[in-house]
Amino acid sequence: MVSLIAMPIPLMTGNVIDNLSSPEGTVSFLYQQVIIIICLHLIRYVLSLIGKYYLVKAGTRASNELRMKMIGHTVDMPMEFIDQHDKGYLMSRISESGSVGSLFSPSVITILIGVLDGLISVVLLFRIHWKLALIVLAIIPVYVVITVWYSRRMSASTRKVSESSAEMAGVVFETLNGLEEIKVQGAKQRYISRIYKKTDHVITAILKQNRNINGYMESSALISSLSGAIVLLFSGIMILGKTLTLGDYVSFTGYFAKVLGNVQAMASFGVTINPIMVSIDRVREYMDNKDEEFDRSEVLVEPIHFVDIHNVSYSYVSGNKQRPVLDHININLYKGDIVILNGANGSGKTTFVKLLLGLYPVNEGTILYNGMNISCLKLSDLRRRVSYISQKTYLFQGTILDNILPNGRQEQLHYLRELLEKYELQHFISNFPDALGTEIAHGGANLSGGQRQMIAFLRTVLANKEVVILDEPTANMDAVMKNSVLRMIENESFYKILVIISHDPDFFYLGRKINLGESSREMVESSYTSN
Ligand SMILES: Nc1ncnc2c1ncn2[C@@H]1O[C@H](COP(=O)(O)OP(=O)(O)OP(=O)(O)O)[C@@H](O)[C@H]1O
Known part of the structure; x- marks a missing residue:
């Protein structure tokens, strides 16, 4: 349409020149043609502006x-x-x-x-x-x-x-x-x-x-x-x-x-x-690129009551090299279990829980949730049931309260206040300039490591998931805060199955202790030492 409007202009220009160079040429024809040409240019200009605006939009x-x-x-x-x-x-x-x-x-x-x-x-x-x-x-x-x-x-x-x-x-x-x-x-x-x-x-x-x-x-x-x-x-x-x-x-x-x-x-x-x-x-x-949900369609019908980790092996691949980390791991987790996972640095504890979360696929063996293979489970459904605090303790931008109660679950505010009182954490919150309303900078940059861990821990307690996995949850906390955490684990029922990675002996009495061998090659049910 826009291009059609300006189309006659060269033809009209030629006609004007032929008219002017002929004996019958008149100035009125020249005026008339030039006015029409100007009008065509203007209409084209307006239409072009409008058209381009909408297309760019x-x-x-x-x-x-x-x-x-x-x-x-x-x-x-x-x-x-x-x-x-x-x-x-x-x-x-x-x-x-x-x-x-x-x-x-x-x-x-x-x-x-x-x-x-x-x-x-x-x-x-x-x-x-x-x-x-x-x-x-x-x-x-x-x-x-x-x-x-x-x-x-x-x-x-x-x-x-x-x-x-x-x-x-x-x-x-x-x-x-x-x-x-x-x-x-x-x-x-x-x-x-x-x-x-x-x-x-x-x-x-x-x-x-x-x-x-x-x-x-x-x-x-x-x-x-x-x-x-x-x-x-x-x-x-x-x-x-x-x-x-x-x-x-x-x-x-x-x-x-x-x-x-x-x-x-x-x-x-x-x-x-x-x-x-x-x-x-x-x-x-x-x-x-296939996303991690590719070919997964099954969802758990019932709450998780049993996790069977059977002969699981895992190697990281970097470039064309394989790095074996876990080798034929066997472990069963039952409803009510608390498992304390420890072992040397680099023995594969974090890797193990990442396999449980479906972040990496097992190379060999199976992980069964309620008997269903993790490789078929929809990961979004599985992760809705599992809470994980990693060593890095990631916090979102927003207030402390937003971080403890994401998804706006304000109805739990009462329970949160109860926890703060019961476990002597009011001081921890009131120390912040705006208490629970204090804004957290990007990545939690304005908080100490221990404060970040406590906020993440409270989030986990309030999330009340079926499986809770804590990776060194108190590594940066002082003795008082750590004590509050230990007491909450003992007294609050915010999990069905709890897995804690910790080198801290203060955690060992909480449940079954599983040592991921120094070589990180063998971890079998029979080698567990329980307290
Ligand atoms: N994304 C990755 N890619 C390649 N190798 C990795 C990756 N993550 C961890 N590793 C390697 O896997 C091994 C096990 O790491 P992992 O973090 O599971 O150990 P860990 O037992 O949790 O250690 P720590 O007690 O120090 O936290 C380490 O040798 C590590 O270098």
């Missing part, structure tokens, strides 16, 4: 939606995939979703509209002078060949730019994440030179990409200049031979410029669209 929505899908998909990715990539790399991959919005950018839209514009212009060229049209259109195949050739080269170089940029983002992200450590260790130079190395790859890839883009741009500009000269040559001969009027020449060059402009734009579509298509392809590739 649609593009922004689409790319945002895709970004959210990619973030969701990343959360659902198996840990084995996540372990293999830096967070910055993943972030960079997610940000490629923004390219879908670029598909609706004004320049791309102009190119797409140009397809119709170009086709109509070709028809009009034939209408003005079909022989001249045939001559000049012979140039188009040359354009196509050059475009296809450059397009292929550009795909490869754009892919390299995206991948090397994602890798660089990974290193930058890691550096920013560890700023405190880098300062303390004086490791700035080491990290900076790592970033430099990655930057080198990005620069090389960008230079190659630009070489292709410039090569293409210059070649197509040369072809369009040469074809302008060819049109002039043949038109001049025809004008001298009186088979073409000056007005027709003006109209012809007007439409020819449109055809060339659009062919060039469509050809350079490669340049404009190529990075977008490569990104879309990479987004698709990323989304095609």
Whole structure:
């Protein structure tokens, strides 16, 4: 529609010139035609603005939606995939979703509209002078060949730019994440030179990409200049031979410029669209990675009352190397069980509970919840029933209360206040500037390690899950806070099965103690030492 409005303008311009150069030429015809031309330009301007606004809006929505899908998909990715990539790399991959919005950018839209514009212009060229049209259109195949050739080269170089940029983002992200450590260790130079190395790859890839883009741009500009000269040559001969009027020449060059402009734009579509298509392809590739729920459909019907860990082995894979951590583990967990898991550092305790949570798939053996194999269970359902406090104690942005009672379960506020009173924790809360309403900074940066652990522990007590797993839950707490935790474990019924990883002898009396052997190779039911 927009392109159709401006379509008659070259024809009208030619008519004006022919009218003015004929004896019947009048100035009123000139005024009338110029006013119409101005009006057409203005209408085109308004329609184009409105159209582009709505298309860009649609593009922004689409790319945002895709970004959210990619973030969701990343959360659902198996840990084995996540372990293999830096967070910055993943972030960079997610940000490629923004390219879908670029598909609706004004320049791309102009190119797409140009397809119709170009086709109509070709028809009009034939209408003005079909022989001249045939001559000049012979140039188009040359354009196509050059475009296809450059397009292929550009795909490869754009892919390299995206991948090397994602890798660089990974290193930058890691550096920013560890700023405190880098300062303390004086490791700035080491990290900076790592970033430099990655930057080198990005620069090389960008230079190659630009070489292709410039090569293409210059070649197509040369072809369009040469074809302008060819049109002039043949038109001049025809004008001298009186088979073409000056007005027709003006109209012809007007439409020819449109055809060339659009062919060039469509050809350079490669340049404009190529990075977008490569990104879309990479987004698709990323989304095609199977998430951890793939092929899992079963859900537990009853509350978990029995977990059978049978002959379970696990090895981490890094690169092409396998790192055996757990070897033929056998253990049964029953309703009411408290198991204290200890053993040497690196013996695989955390790995073991991660297998229980389905974060990693067992290599060999089975984990059965109520007799159902974990490999078939929907993990979202399983994890709704299990509470896990990791050694890292992750807290969300929000208040302390939001962290203890996520999901807005305000009805439990009363129970929380009871716990704080019963276990002498009021002081712990009132020490914060706004008590339970105190805002927690990103990652809990404004809290001490012990405070973070206590908040996470209270969250677990209030969550009241079927299986509770605590990884070194009091490692950073003082004796008073640890005592509160021990008493809560003894007196509050917030679990059916409790697994605690701890080296602390104060925990050993709570339940069955299982030692994950020093070699971390063998842990069998018969080797348990219970207190
Ligand atoms: N994501 C991972 N990728 C590769 N290897 C890993 C990974 N996580 C842990 N490991 C390795 O697996 C082994 C067991 O680690 P794990 O954290 O399970 O031990 P742990 O018994 O909990 O140790 P600690 O008592 O120090 O917390 C270690 O040698 C560790 O280096």
